[in-house]
Amino acid sequence: xxxxxCTMENPYEISAEQADRIKNLCWKYGYETVFCQRDEAYExxxxxxxxxxxxxxxxxxxxxxxxxxxxxxxxxxxxxxxxLRKGTVLTNARGCFGVTIAEHMITVLLMMMRRIPxxxxxxxxxxxxxxxxxxxxxxxxxxxxxxxxxxxxYARLARAFEPKKIVGVNRSGxxxxxxxxxxxxxxxxxxxxxxxxxxAMALPETGETRNTLSRERIAMxxxxxxxxxxxxGTSIDEDALAEALNAGKVAGAALDVFRVEPLPEDAPIHxxxxxxxxxxxxxxxxxxxxxxxxxxxxxxxxxxxxxxEELRNVIDPAKGY
Numbered sequence: 001x002x003x004x005x006c007t008m009e010n011p012y013e014i015s016a017e018q019a020d021r022i023k024n025l026c027w028k029y030g031y032e033t034v035f036c037q038r039d040e041a042y043e044x045x046x047x048x049x050x051x052x053x054x055x056x057x058x059x060x061x062x063x064x065x066x067x068x069x070x071x072x073x074x075x076x077x078x079x080x081x082x083x084l085r086k087g088t089v090l091t092n093a094r095g096c097f098g099v100t101i102a103e104h105m106i107t108v109l110l111m112m113m114r115r116i117p118x119x120x121x122x123x124x125x126x127x128x129x130x131x132x133x134x135x136x137x138x139x140x141x142x143x144x145x146x147x148x149x150x151x152x153x154y155a156r157l158a159r160a161f162e163p164k165k166i167v168g169v170n171r172s173g174x175x176x177x178x179x180x181x182x183x184x185x186x187x188x189x190x191x192x193x194x195x196x197x198x199x200a201m202a203l204p205e206t207g208e209t210r211n212t213l214s215r216e217r218i219a220m221x222x223x224x225x226x227x228x229x230x231x232x233g234t235s236i237d238e239d240a241l242a243e244a245l246n247a248g249k250v251a252g253a254a255l256d257v258f259r260v261e262p263l264p265e266d267a268p269i270h271x272x273x274x275x276x277x278x279x280x281x282x283x284x285x286x287x288x289x290x291x292x293x294x295x296x297x298x299x300x301x302x303x304x305x306x307x308x309e310e311l312r313n314v315i316d317p318a319k320g321y
Contacts, residue, residue: 041055201235205231226251250274
């Protein structure tokens with residue numbers, strides 16, 4: 001019998017009810033379904049036709065896989081080093097993370113603006129202090145770089161705080177909808193950065209997006225600017241950002257992604273001033289809505305696959321997205 005293998009990092013990632021929905025659809029089309037933890041997956045994938053997982057290393061032993069449904073949004077790990085076999089279709093989980101990551105972005109931005117980490121540290125040290133200057137999103141210029149599902153949802157949430165303006169940046173400058181007051185092309189980024197109070201980044205990793213916030217562009221920012229990055233660590237020059245933070249040239253940075261993960265303890269950015277670091281957790285499957293959106297996408301694509309229809313979120317290896 002043909003096989004679909006679904007692997008999980010944590011037991012909670014697919015509920016029993018969600019697993020039953022996947023099993024029932026596969027059974028309808030004559031496919032066996034195997035659910036397993038990541039460390040058990042290597043025993044099952046060698047003859048699997050469909051794999052629903054995130055571990056790129058599974059591709060090295062999946063000799064018969066025709067479709068790899070990644071539970072990640074980023075795909076670099078699947079495309080580098082020839083991991084993806086010729087003829088294997090790769091899809092990603094684009095569109096499943098907007099709710100949880102956008103909420104994370106708002107959370108960490110407000111934590112920086114309201115100086116929550118500083119207050120917590122003072123209280124741990126027995127210091128009761130409340131005379132620090134704080135900021136609000138009200139009346140600010142918000143620049144969103146990368147305005148797909150995550151960036152657009154973030155802009156909609158930010159709108160509730162009544163910023164002065166929300167500008168979105170994409171490759172073409174094509175209008176991205178009512179969440180943005182303006183949509184501008186990436187070629188105009190140098191013009192936009194000096195006016196930005198908040199720079200929110202949700203970029204994929206491609207040749208075009210690496211070092212988007214370079215040393216030269218960090219130098220263009222206001223000293224009062226805040227940076228939030230939930231896309232890919234390669235989009236920022238981390239060392240230059242650490243220098244700017246330590247010198248007071250940037251007000252703060254909340255970073256969930258890094259060039260090297262886990263982030264080395266001796267990395268300059270790790271110990272920079274006014275940096276709020278989270279361990280690439282903004283879009284994890286701990287939120288029920290994220291799990292459900294993943295399962296809905298996979299079920300829709302399974303139905304399409306079984307019926308020979310075009311899949312959603314197919315990755316073009318030549319473009320990297």
